[in-house]
Amino acid sequence: MLAFLLKRLGVMVLTALCLTLVVFALVNLKPNLVKLAKEQTGSRITEQQVEVWLDQNGFNRPLGVRYAEWLGNVVRGDFGHSTRFNAPVSEVLWPRLWLTAILMFWVMVVMIPAALLLGILAGMREGSAQDRALSTVAIATTSTPEYVSGVVLTVIFASQMVGLQWFSGSATKAAEEGPTLYTFALPVLTIAIYGTGYIARMTRASMAEVMTQQYIRTARLKGVSFRMIVLRHALRNALIAPFTVIMLQFPWLLTGVVIVESLFNYRGFGWLLIEGAANNDIDLLLACSIVAVMIVLVTQLISDIGYVYLNPRIRVAA
Amino acid sequence: MEVLAPGAIVWQVLRQFGPVWLGMLLVMGASFAWRHRLGTYGRIYESPIGIIGFGLVLFWLLTAIMADWVAVMDPFVQVRALKNEPPGTIDPASGLAFLFGGDSLGRDVFSRMVHGSRTVMAIAPFATLFAYMIGITLGLPAGYVGGWFDTVLSFVANLVLAFPVILLFYLLVTPEIRQTAIPGTMAAVFFIFPVLFVAVFLWSRFRDRPEVLWLYLLPVIVVGGFGYLGLTGLWDPTGLLTMAPNTLNVFLAVVFITSPTVFRIVRGLTLDIKTRDYVAAAQTRGERPWYIMIWEILPNARGPLIVDACLRIGYTTILLGTLGFFGLGVSPESPDWGSTINEGRKLLRIYVHPALPPALALMSLVLGLNLLADALREQTMRD
Numbered sequence: 079m080l081a082f083l084l085k086r087l088g089v090m091v092l093t094a095l096c097l098t099l100v101v102f103a104l105v106n107l108k109p110n111l112v113k114l115a116k117e118q119t120g121s122r123i124t125e126q127q128v129e130v131w132l133d134q135n136g137f138n139r140p141l142g143v144r145y146a147e148w149l150g151n152v153v154r155g156d157f158g159h160s161t162r163f164n165a166p167v168s169e170v171l172w173p174r175l176w177l178t179a180i181l182m183f184w185v186m187v188v189m190i191p192a193a194l195l196l197g198i199l200a201g202m203r204e205g206s207a208q209d210r211a212l213s214t215v216a217i218a219t220t221s222t223p224e225y226v227s228g229v230v231l232t233v234i235f236a237s238q239m240v241g242l243q244w245f246s247g248s249a250t251k252a253a254e255e256g257p258t259l260y261t262f263a264l265p266v267l268t269i270a271i272y273g274t275g276y277i278a279r280m281t282r283a284s285m286a287e288v289m290t291q292q293y294i295r296t297a298r299l300k301g302v303s304f305r306m307i308v309l310r311h312a313l314r315n316a317l318i319a320p321f322t323v324i325m326l327q328f329p330w331l332l333t334g335v336v337i338v339e340s341l342f343n344y345r346g347f348g349w350l351l352i353e354g355a356a357n358n359d360i361d362l363l364l365a366c367s368i369v370a371v372m373i374v375l376v377t378q379l380i381s382d383i384g385y386v387y388l389n390p391r392i393r394v395a396a
Numbered sequence: 397m398e399v400l401a402p403g404a405i406v407w408q409v410l411r412q413f414g415p416v417w418l419g420m421l422l423v424m425g426a427s428f429a430w431r432h433r434l435g436t437y438g439r440i441y442e443s444p445i446g447i448i449g450f451g452l453v454l455f456w457l458l459t460a461i462m463a464d465w466v467a468v469m470d471p472f473v474q475v476r477a478l479k480n481e482p483p484g485t486i487d488p489a490s491g492l493a494f495l496f497g498g499d500s501l502g503r504d505v506f507s508r509m510v511h512g513s514r515t516v517m518a519i520a521p522f523a524t525l526f527a528y529m530i531g532i533t534l535g536l537p538a539g540y541v542g543g544w545f546d547t548v549l550s551f552v553a554n555l556v557l558a559f560p561v562i563l564l565f566y567l568l569v570t571p572e573i574r575q576t577a578i579p580g581t582m583a584a585v586f587f588i589f590p591v592l593f594v595a596v597f598l599w600s601r602f603r604d605r606p607e608v609l610w611l612y613l614l615p616v617i618v619v620g621g622f623g624y625l626g627l628t629g630l631w632d633p634t635g636l637l638t639m640a641p642n643t644l645n646v647f648l649a650v651v652f653i654t655s656p657t658v659f660r661i662v663r664g665l666t667l668d669i670k671t672r673d674y675v676a677a678a679q680t681r682g683e684r685p686w687y688i689m690i691w692e693i694l695p696n697a698r699g700p701l702i703v704d705a706c707l708r709i710g711y712t713t714i715l716l717g718t719l720g721f722f723g724l725g726v727s728p729e730s731p732d733w734g735s736t737i738n739e740g741r742k743l744l745r746i747y748v749h750p751a752l753p754p755a756l757a758l759m760s761l762v763l764g765l766n767l768l769a770d771a772l773r774e775q776t777m778r779d
Binding site for chain 1: 445551554555558559560561562563566567568572573575576578710714717718721722734737738740741744745746747748751752755756758759762763765766767770
């Protein structure tokens with residue numbers, strides 16, 4: 079187990095280095111730097127002045143040197159200075175990330191039970207009418223990206239013209255005063271809908287496979303009720319695969335978070351990432367990407383370890 | 397201004413789609429009649445889910461092809477009097493009805509939705525096809541030969557997959573990146589794969605019969621080379637193949653994100669199939685590796701690959717919508733669904749009609765593709 083862990087950690091660190099290097103190179107492309115120089119000094123400067131400014135601020139040094147310098151600062155917790163907010167990046171980043179964590183928490187609270195229930199109910203009687211109906215629902219939700227469900231939900235529940243006006247179409251207040259059902263229902267639902275179908279389908283497949291196993295047949299022949307078979311015998315083994323899927327869902331949810339935060343004007347991490355990208359804020363964008371990349375890699379690691387931990391039959395190929 | 401009644405709107409919309417209904421009736425009627433002779437495609441008609449899924453996809457495909465007939469008017473024309481007017485309003489100047497109303501610039505929402513299908517249908521299937529060519533060409537040897545080739549490629553694939561999609565879009569589809577050599581280099585690398593694939597495909601079969609090989613290979617190299625030079629923008633005398641810079645960026649970004657997934661699927665299937673007896677038999681006969689990969693393994697992997705391709709086109713449609721939604725789409729004026737949703741959402745709480753049609757259009761197309769994939773999966777699993 080230790081060798082396996084160390085190997086996974088090594089690959090993870092290598093991946094993180096490669097990814098941040100790629101992001102660093104892409105963010106520091108020459109046209110971006112020229113744009114930065116013009117923004118910082120006034121747009122009407124000549125090309126020579128741009129070069130002088132870049133030289134003075136150390137932007138003309140080799141990429142490798144600057145990457146190493148940036149990495150050294152990041153390891154010490156210094157993410158640099160945000161030009162968009164005119165403040166240290168770490169001051170801007172952590173509060174926003176916390177807001178997004180709150181959003182994600184509620185998304186998980188809604189999404190996981192709904193998806194597991196959908197998948198188990200569909201998978202316990204494979205091929206039945208119940209299975210077909212629920213599977214079609216699951217397919218429909220995977221066909222509804224956040225920008226579609228967000229628009230449709232806003233029209234139904236928040237529109238001033240034709241809607242029910244049960245919930246608010248803006249989550250700005252949720253960020254400032256803490257989430258309430260009125261302000262938070264639509265953003266959470268919007269993200270949850272798209273993810274639900276995928277997890278539900280994985281759960282269904284896993285459940286359907288477990289239900290064909292010998293030990294389930296034995297239990298049935300022993301006279302155990304169907305309800306007990308599902309709850310006591312099948313469920314535990316059927317939930318291993320969905321666990322991995324749920325963990326791997328995190329990076330995918332990031333896109334949803336960015337869409338929903340801009341759709342409902344919730345100023346969290348996703349909003350920050352867009353602000354950084356739209357305003358050519360190099361340090362901020364780099365910090366956002368390292369956070370995003372770390373979230374992806376850590377969830378991958380947890381999913382790997384969890385998979386092995388939950389299923390002792392899997393031999394660790396270290 | 398005069399406004400049509402809801403019933404009249406529905407009737408007119410159905411009438412505008414007239415050519416599409418006719419086309420669907422012909423294609424699906426004929427296919428249904430001869431479904432037993434049409435192989436995998438004919439099997440779709442065995443299940444209601446397959447018929448619904450294929451119907452939705454065909455509907456949007458035909459709409460894209462016949463967009464000029466289906467649309468009421470030019471999707472770019474702005475009629476100031478119809479700014480944000482509700483569905484069914486009749487333009488007093490031309491007498492044409494804005495069936496789904498006007499958007500914030502007074503353009504016809506219905507015609508924009510119809511024309512928006514063109515962007516998706518032009519990019520999504522081709523981007524998926526290119527991703528498949530790359531994924532197959534690299535995934536087969538990675539799975540079959542393994543070794544360091546596999547290790548390196550798998551690492552790179554995982555690298556791309558660990559990249560948050562949205563971040564990649566913001567970094568790759570920007571005006572600044574067009575000034576650099578990156579899109580050109582990416583195009584040069586990606587677009588060589590289809591030519592390479594077809595060449596290896598033929599070479600592995602006919603390498604012992606040079607006269608047949610060259611008969612097939614020569615046209616491939618001429619046509620493929622021409623297409624390659626045109627698409628990468630190196631040499632395009634006809635001007636037909638050169639993509640607008642932003643379209644090229646969008647296309648490349650989507651191919652870049654999709655191909656590692658295809659690579660992993662092909663690699664996994666290859667690892668599984670290479671243990672079968674018929675592969676061992678081919679090895680014993682002394683067949684060469686590329687022959688076994690392309691003529692023994694690939695045909696046996698086609699079921700899962702076709703199913704995945706349907707899902708993948710749907711996912712590509714969603715990616716294109718995401719790009720449009722963030723204003724990174726083909727062009728700011730473009731009627732593609734993501735961009736129109738993005739424009740429409742700004743006034744969503746007051747005017748709901750500009751954002752709703754493209755959103756529902758995108759969803760119905762993706763739903764069609766997903767249902768189709770589901771039906772195909774059930775049908776291919778039966779044997």
